Amino acid sequence: xxxxxxVLVGLFFSTTALAVPxxxxxxxxxxxxxxxxxKDVAGYKANNHLAIxxxxxxxxxxxxxxxxxEKLGLDGESVKFFIQAQMDVAKAIxxxxxxxxxxxxxxxxxxxxLEQVRKKISALNTNILADVSTKLAMDYRFTDKTAFMKKLDxxxxxxSDKERLWNSLRQITLKKLKRQHDVSVHGTPAAKLDG
Numbered sequence: 680x681x682x683x684x685x686v687l688v689g690l691f692f693s694t695t696a697l698a699v700p701x702x703x704x705x706x707x708x709x710x711x712x713x714x715x716x717x718k719d720v721a722g723y724k725a726n727n728h729l730a731i732x733x734x735x736x737x738x739x740x741x742x743x744x745x746x747x748x749e750k751l752g753l754d755g756e757s758v759k760f761f762i763q764a765q766m767d768v769a770k771a772i773x774x775x776x777x778x779x780x781x782x783x784x785x786x787x788x789x790x791x792x793l794e795q796v797r798k799k800i801s802a803l804n805t806n807i808l809a810d811v812s813t814k815l816a817m818d819y820r821f822t823d824k825t826a827f828m829k830k831l832d833x834x835x836x837x838x839s840d841k842e843r844l845w846n847s848l849r850q851i852t853l854k855k856l857k858r859q860h861d862v863s864v865h866g867t868p869a870a871k872l873d874g
Contacts, residue, residue: 706810706811706848707827709803709806710807710830711831713807714831714833717769717776718772718790718834719796720796721776722776722785722790724777725780726790731770731777732770740762740766740804744808745758745762749854751809751812752812752854753852753854754852760851761851764847765844765847768836771837771840772833772836776834776835779835812853824845828841828845
């Protein structure tokens with residue numbers, strides 16, 4: 680009997696330990712999907728003689744994403760570091776593809792249209808923020824860096840890029856709720872005035 684109990688306890692702890700990294704996988708998988716479109720972005724821009732860096736587009740993305748983050752219950756300012764990190768890593772990947780193509784052209788491949796890719800990236804941004812918001816609202820903290828780093832697997836993605844994404848992800852916080860009418864004129868909580 681005690682042997683069976685020991686086996687059951689062992690199974691419980693082993694499956695619990697295996698379940699922890701999966702909490703990172705959703706966010707990391709979504710980020711990885713977002714980064715998977717950078718080859719298309721780089722190719723489209725190369726074919727159309729467009730610069731990789733588009734500061735007006737970045738400003739639009741940063742602004743709209745911060746507003747969206749607020750609607751999802753996140754602090755918009757804390758999200759900006761993460762969004763900027765994603766854009767900077769995306770540009771680095773694009774530059775690396777373009778550098779490769781200077782010496783070896785890509786045969787038999789055509790990039791998707793930039794408009795189509797931007798719609799997909801925008802949807803992924805929303806999904807990433809929603810997932811982060813849900814996890815933070817459940818008091819989840821991103822602590823499994825190893826699982827996160829392993830999940831990010833794209834051509835031209837460097838360990839330093841992954842580090843930046845990880846560090847900026849961990850800076851995201853929930854929006855602080857404003858206290859409404861719970862403080863008296865003298866700064867004493869209203870609940871204490873009743874007694």
